[in-house]
Amino acid sequence: MIEIRGVTRSYGTFKALDDATLTIREGEFFSLLGPSGCGKTTLLRMIAGFDDPTAGSINIDRQPMDGIPANRRPTNMVFQSYAIFPHLNVEQNVAYGLKRMKLEASEEKRRVEEALAQVSLVGLGKRGANELSGGQRQRVALARALVMRPKVLLLDEPLSALDKKLREQMQVELRRLQQAVGITFILVTHDQYEALALSDRIAVMFGGRIAQVASPKEIYQRPVNRQVADFLGGMNFMSGEVVEANGSTVTLDTAGFGRVRAEKPDGFVANGHATLGIRPERLRVLWDDATASHEIAGKLVERHYFGEITHLVVEVPGFEKPLSVTETNDFGADDLPIGATIRLAYDPDALVAMAD
């Protein structure tokens, strides 16, 4: 439904966005994820019509958006700093955009009530905007966008001003809301957990370029390169030489694990050198007499307690770097003595090959 073809946005010689190509499907919850300055807001603003590409094209619903101003696009944007009018009450804020449509009073009222119900603000219509909590203000901002019945809702870090607990609560609500209204949501975020939890698909961006577009699970489990893997959470990396590439798997020679077969992401052409990765939670401590078909042994050199989990750092002979291991505390990982020899089990299916 949204087709972005070769879109570049330059400022002088600097490319804030460099040759982005992407298709966003109808009804999808899509996230643009990346560190500060990677170009995600630039792309969102061009979809909204607040900015124009230097090169390339954007189509929405098969219509070229070239020269179409923001207010004539089937999109609506919700900003980070919930920009609602402080001198208007909740209803007036939500109705604001409808005024220029000159609807009958009863129809306007119906639409405002429907939008307030969608964001769970029924009964708060007469409240002044400055008598609301941060979460409620953000809901008003959402209702104000939804009341316009856009085909696409654009969300620029809408939850980043909220504290952690409220943000998590609003994330669940945002996902429910998207499923209830069934329209396309495009979210800009630098929070990988937010993107993983909410999205049908994610585009991961670095330095103005799109590095990977895939489902949350695919991106987490089969990142295309080290940079994507690292941004999505902890990963143990080791360098490898490609022995054979075959469909979706690659055979690699590595120090440490030796010769292994690993999954590879779509879009990664394996030849020569590659990186092998395993997530810290895919290494498990083997307790007492337990054995596993694939195990390695090493010395515990660091231990960091995080409540329900403990991070262990284990030096294993033959590996370039100590391995990070995430263990639950059910069996006492939080009490393992530093210096102890511990055995780690791993599932070969958890090994993934990627670009360096």
Ligand SMILES: Nc1ncnc2c1ncn2[C@@H]1O[C@H](COP(=O)(O)OP(=O)(O)OP(=O)(O)O)[C@@H](O)[C@H]1O
């Ligand atoms: N008007 C401008 N003139 C020059 N450079 C700009 C302009 N607007 C944005 N940039 C640069 O383009 C790059 C991408 O900016 P953008 O706002 O898209 O990043 P972002 O990924 O959304 O980051 P953040 O999460 O910090 O908002 C940045 O390096 C930024 O400094």
